[in-house]
Amino acid sequence: MYQTDLYEGMIAETVTIPGAGGDLINAYFARPLGPGPHPGMVIIHHMPGWDEWYREATRKFAHHGYAALSPNLYFRAGHGTPEDVAAKVRGQGGVPDDQVLGDLAGALAHLRALPYVSDKIGVFGTCSGGRHAVLAASRIQGFDAVVDCWGGRVVMSKEELTPRQPVAPIDYTADLACPILGIFGAEDRSPTPEQVAIHEQALKAHGKTYEFHIYPNAGHGFFYHNRPAYRQEQAVDGWEKIFTFLEKHLG
């Protein structure tokens, strides 16, 4: 039963963690107060940057009982508003996958070392962060659940490969070491429902535990309440599915 007199508290702050190549990067860290143990979550921001929506999302995970750490993957691009920094990275064709993976491995290690974090840690991302989440759960050992929200370019043609993104994440499916939840919009053009189906087939072929949901009347980024793509009903249901999935695998 829900206890209305239970103490509830949270702390949210920026911290510094070692990232790729030993670089010190910053991260936004929100967690419930108390001794824990709290399951951990690495929260991967989207292409528009380490922005206010991601601050909110990180605190949302903490509200639901997770020690949530969101590394700033654009730290090396310099100081500026999230938009200005993200625009710089956008102009460069994004951040290199290997650098991102180094930063995410650093975030995972940071959580693992904390006495109040349990032995279960998941990873969540939207947009480019969804793609990064799939990559991280495949190439970094130690995640117990992954949530991919509309991560495009998990399935990539040869023409789409670049020095910064040299391998399609789907090609690492055999190495995926934890259950995956996928949240997608039927009207999205990246990933298209066809690409989602290809990814689902690969997961099935490799015997992975997965749960994919494609929402009708929703496109790309339908959780973003500050964008016209927001779809209230689908977003509410999507968040419920995320927390049900995480409770099952990390709780």
Add this chain to the structure above:
Amino acid sequence: MCTMIAQQIAINGSGKGTAGWFNVRQANVSYDHPFSVPFEHALNIDFVNEAQGPGARVAVELSAESARALVETILAVLERAEAGGFLEETAP
């Protein structure tokens, strides 16, 4: 999702950002997520000076149709200027 379709070009000019005029040294052109215009993707142009940090930026986010019309108009205006003998030879 981010397309990561982007190209950078060295340019020379001035742009007016939030801190006033600055020397523009580069244009970043992308067809990717915009920050403001209510489209999933837009033709984005960031006029920047990276030596002055990410904040030295003049941004526009355009529909594909608007971007094409803009390109045609720029070329048409330059053609008229050239025909009139007004074009100045400046540093690239």
